[in-house]
Amino acid sequence: MKLILSRHGNTFGPGDKVVWVGRRTDLPLTADGCRQAQHLGNALRRSGVTLGALYCGPLRRTRQYAEIIAKAASGAPLPIVDSSLAEIDYGAWEGFSSQEIIEQFGREELEAWERSGAWPESPGWNPSEDALAHDVTAFVEHVAQMQGEDSAVLAVTSNGVLRYFLRLAGNTVEVKMNGQGGKVATGHICILEVRQGNCRVHAWNIAPDPDWLSDCVRRRA
Secondary structure, three states: OEEEEEOOOOOOOOOOOOOOOOOOOOOOOOOOHHHHHHHHHHHHHHHHOOOEEEOOOOOOOHHHHHHHHHHHOOOOOOOOOHHHOOEEEEEHOOOOOHHHHHHHHOOOHHHHHHHHOOOOOOOOOOHHHHHHHHHHHHHHHHHHHHOOOOOOOEEEEEHHHHHHOOEEEEOOOOHHHOOOOOOOOOOEEEEEEEEEEEEEEEEEOOOOHHHHHHHHHOOOO
16 A cells, blocks of 8 residues: 655745644645645646545644645545544644744754654643554554555645654655655655555655656555
8 A cells, every 4th residue: 555645735824923833723724735735636636546545634734635635636535534643732832933942942852853753851742652653553554454455545644743654664764864854844745655564665755746656656665
């Protein structure tokens, strides 16, 4: 099974103050974020990739993104909302810019999370790291059981959660070195191959392209 992971599109427009938003901050997509979803849906349609299922987190930004994709991609299934794809609650960091977080909690914690996904000591992050990792693993196992080996599934989630999908893969060292700890830009996608209980990264933090998407989904690791 090819699991296509997408970070939702933009929730901040030009001139907006960019702050950390987790599961307690339920922002909608901006107009540009909607265009990013349309672009992925169009890329899927032109690629000829047929989705066996389409999942999304419960926040508006992920639900909107998945709904636009479903309309743009011919024959795409309706989105299934799954709480395992909900963004992390960033606790004491919620609502602050990166600079404000550095000023209040120190640069070391922020840089360690950005660089390598090291869970910070700052209070209030939720769920626990162990619970988050368990939920992501259970989601992948469930989807793999529901789908055939040759199927393709799309899951729309958020940047923090995506790091825990990356941890499932056995070939992550190069990705982490080149991808700033696994960070994914808004509107970008990643592809994992899930086969016989094992995961491998095909691509990480890539802008959607129909030709590349078609080749990557059909190619085996």
